[in-house]
Amino acid sequence: MDNKKIEKISRALSDANRIAILQQFKKKKDCLYCAEVNDLLDLTQPSVSHHLKQLVDAELLLPQKEGRNLKYVLNQQVLDEYIACLTELKD
Amino acid sequence: MDNKKIEKISRALSDANRIAILQQFKKKKDCLYCAEVNDLLDLTQPSVSHHLKQLVDAELLLPQKEGRNLKYVLNQQVLDEYIACLTELKD
DNA sequence: CTTATACATCGAAATATTTGAATATTTAAA
DNA sequence: TTTAAATATTCAAATATTTCGATGTATAAG
Numbered sequence: 001m002d003n004k005k006i007e008k009i010s011r012a013l014s015d016a017n018r019i020a021i022l023q024q025f026k027k028k029k030d031c032l033y034c035a036e037v038n039d040l041l042d043l044t045q046p047s048v049s050h051h052l053k054q055l056v057d058a059e060l061l062l063p064q065k066e067g068r069n070l071k072y073v074l075n076q077q078v079l080d081e082y083i084a085c086l087t088e089l090k091d
Numbered sequence: 092m093d094n095k096k097i098e099k100i101s102r103a104l105s106d107a108n109r110i111a112i113l114q115q116f117k118k119k120k121d122c123l124y125c126a127e128v129n130d131l132l133d134l135t136q137p138s139v140s141h142h143l144k145q146l147v148d149a150e151l152l153l154p155q156k157e158g159r160n161l162k163y164v165l166n167q168q169v170l171d172e173y174i175a176c177l178t179e180l181k182d
Numbered sequence: 183c184t185t186a187t188a189c190a191t192c193g194a195a196a197t198a199t200t201t202g203a204a205t206a207t208t209t210a211a212a
Numbered sequence: 213t214t215t216a217a218a219t220a221t222t223c224a225a226a227t228a229t230t231t232c233g234a235t236g237t238a239t240a241a242g
Contacts, residue, residue, distance in 0.1 A: 003110050010104035019094050019101075022180050029182065034189065047231050049190060068188045068239050076181050083177050089113050090167050091120060125219065135202050140220060159209050159218045191236070199228070206221065
């Protein structure tokens, strides 16, 4: 993972709303629907869409269309790689 | 570690210059001097000072004065706690 | 085919971040 | 005690991010 990617993922994680989205996966084990995120956050739909886009662009979330709905799953591999880079900082 | 802290650390990590500073510890194993960071980055002294402040405010770096000089050490404990929070996201 | 639902995009305002010139502060050296 | 060196602070400009209203697009339902 290069520094540009580390920077992008870090930026995606640097917002309270986006952290809340990711933590919601702990409660809804496998996946989260876009509509559920709209209910979770105290923001308008375009703002939620913006935050989800940051997480998808960082590849922390993988989107899957289901008709009119959008389902997200956590990208554990990218998260693992990011954690590995941080672990390397510790020598 | 609460979400505010996760947010602050993530933001501190979301900049190419600050990532470069942290990675420099891999080469200079124990500590880094402020002057070394000024040499490392292609920025003016006030800008470097700003970036170091972000890292210190996030407690990723611990500053130690040495006369006129300033020495930084990596705060491995905070880094470990941050990594632990990210690991928890994976269920 | 028309309408409703789910989500995305655009545009603009508000806010935050990054940067550097100028200057201040602290401490060591002369 | 004057001067020089290392770092911090202030201020303003440039840029980026966040937010939301308005609107667009895709798909399902009637």
